[in-house]
Amino acid sequence: MPPFDVPEGDPFGPHNLPYGVFSPPGSSERRVGVRLGDHVLDAGAAAHALGSPYASLLARPTLNPLLAAGRTAWSDVRRALTAWVTVPAHRETVEPLFHPLASVALHLPFEVADYVDFYASENHARNVGRIFRPDAPDSLTPNWKHLPIGYHGRSGTVLVSGTDVVRPSGQRKAPTDPVPVFGPSVRLDIEAEVGFVVGAPSELGRPVPLGDFRDHVFGLCLLNDWSARDVQAWEYVPLGPFLGKSFATSVSAWVTPLDALEEARVAPPERTHALLPYLDDADEEPGGYDLRISVAVNGHVVSEPPFSTMYWTAAQQLAHMTVNGASLRTGDLYGSGTVSGPAEGQRGSLLELTWNGRDALELPDGKRTFLEDGDVVTLSAWAPGPGGVRVGLGEVTGRVIPRTDPAS
Template sequence: MPEQSSPLDVPEGDLFGPHNLPYGVFSTPDRPGERRVGVRIGDHVLDAGAAALALGSPYAQLLAQPDLMALLAAGRTAWRDVRRALTAWVTVPAHRADMEPLLHPLDAVTLHLPYRVADYVDFYASEHHATNVGQIFRPDADAPLTPNWKHLPIGYHGRAGTVVVSGTDVVRPAGQRKAPADPAPVFGPSVKLDIEAEVGFVVGTPSAQGKPVALTDFREHVFGLSLLNDWSARDIQAWEYVPLGPFLGKSFATSVSAWVTPLEALDAARTAPPARDLPLLPYLDDADEDEPGGYDLRISVAVNGHVVAEPPFSTMYWTAAQQLAQMTVNGASLRTGDLFGSGTVSGAEPSQRGCLLELTWNGRDPLELPDGKRTFLEDGDTVTITAWAPGPDGTRVGLGEVSGRVVPTD
């Protein structure tokens, strides 16, 4: 009989090979109440805490946990050392006998939100997205971008308690809405439910209140990133957001991937951001930085399995390091588990727009899907966002998908 292959023999070209190793939290059917830190390798999950204990690793206290909080708080040196250890555990033949019993098929486990979200901030960092939105909502304005847009990363403080893990159903939100020609607002379920294809960055090391975080300290504080869908009720948002900005139109749900990809796995995807049109104040000026601040992430957005957009993250005008600097420049502190979203990722081409508001031009140009036309999301629709990035030696690094299904308002 041919020798049975090991789950550690990941096929060449697999997006989740040993060059990737994203972190998550899982449980198994035989122990449903016990959440464990896992690392994805191919189509399996390694019980990282059990692996550390089996090998007598000094990192067991960070990995034998019900979530990623201890690892996040441990800091960059620990993040690097743990990653090196995990890479050895899944690649060195001498460890196979210890590791193979600790591998679980991905389709046999339940994945959970891998960290406790402390605060949530969402930005507005794509020039293409901001320009399109400005043209849609302010067609008579002299310029689609607001006067401050190229001077600072615009953001808003969202609701951390409604960040949910991929696979969680999203209930269609209800609220007030009022079209420009309506005499008065009405209350009811949103009729313009939308998505926003984004990338979320997860903070590990906290900062002290009153101490801004410099651009150069980005990698000292940010552990990794995940795909993110910031669901948006455009009709509720349009009526409520003047003058204070998004509130109920955004706060009902934000979906994140079950997997957090460490920044070190994406070193080969670092890229220079677009050229700046205007000079930046010193705390945001990255012109002389040694390391490029952008990431070359290739995103794909599908509705009911049909790809509707492929936004490129490399076109984002503001980088995550600039966003972190903006978040803290007033002295606001970081906490372990803070999450900040990039804002909708959109490119220059119509096929690269990261939300239905842009793709359908606020409903004017419906999308043709195999199951019918769409302007905005209907009950029962499932949105799935996937992505990959260039990895070392010609490999590709997969980001864990984020998916959610719309269910009707009760």
């Protein structure tokens, strides 16, 4: 089907237009692309052919120049792209600049600056508390309802969807073991998350208030925060995640601009504790997003976490991340934390789905508590769009492969 003739209701229709970076067939050159149905438009070539003032931003091997250009440029480019793929007068010029999606190579769409991961789902936090602190009077830690908990990760191990994930090695120690041992993780897990991509930077020493969220955050993507639970359990006291989290974080090849998700904006869950002024969003625009996520292991859906249940919003996370004066850089990525709903079939990690290995999942190819070598994990999602049409988010997939180096 020709690229302009996208079926009505296609989740990647002209109402969506997510950005990515691709190489055309037979070439290693990287180009900024925009997805329309099952095709990719060479955005830089289209901008040049149509005389766009933003051609220089789009004729790059990464999204970073466009991200850095700021909100006015983002809106202008999106309006132009929408016209290029919908106005019949542009068809003759633009149609030859499309490539079938199946024929191109997709790359990490932006150069990741810093990476931060949060812990914003109350359902996930309560499940983790019940698993590891069953005798505690409250499954949440005392600070959880007062601030978005997070940690700084490793930007160099952010991977584009489709990249294999090597099983990590590290120290682990079971409660009954006298000493720790070293070797490949035997409790490899996933975390279904949403990642937010920062465009415009901020000045060192100046916090970013809630109301400035959309001036700095360009868009979002699905994110899988791979986790070695046995390594994490031994190392995380008292400083938190380190080697158990830093070996791989997978993100979609497509970044959905926030402007494509206006119909998906929702109010977050009711707050049960008074918030300090810099986090109080009572008078702000709705900060939640109604994203419907699906988690599949080897093609079998095991969970459908709803992002609308997240207690802390992306705007609050950004405000907290910078309240101490920390600056934003173009290409910063921050993850929402595991998305889990209140039902058992809405849990966003195997840790929760199997209750720390107690209750194995029944899959068509056998039982699972944690991931085995060869397992393929896929996250997909959609959001409500204009006129009832869905907005598709680019999927995230990764296959677990064994370590082959001598250290394993």
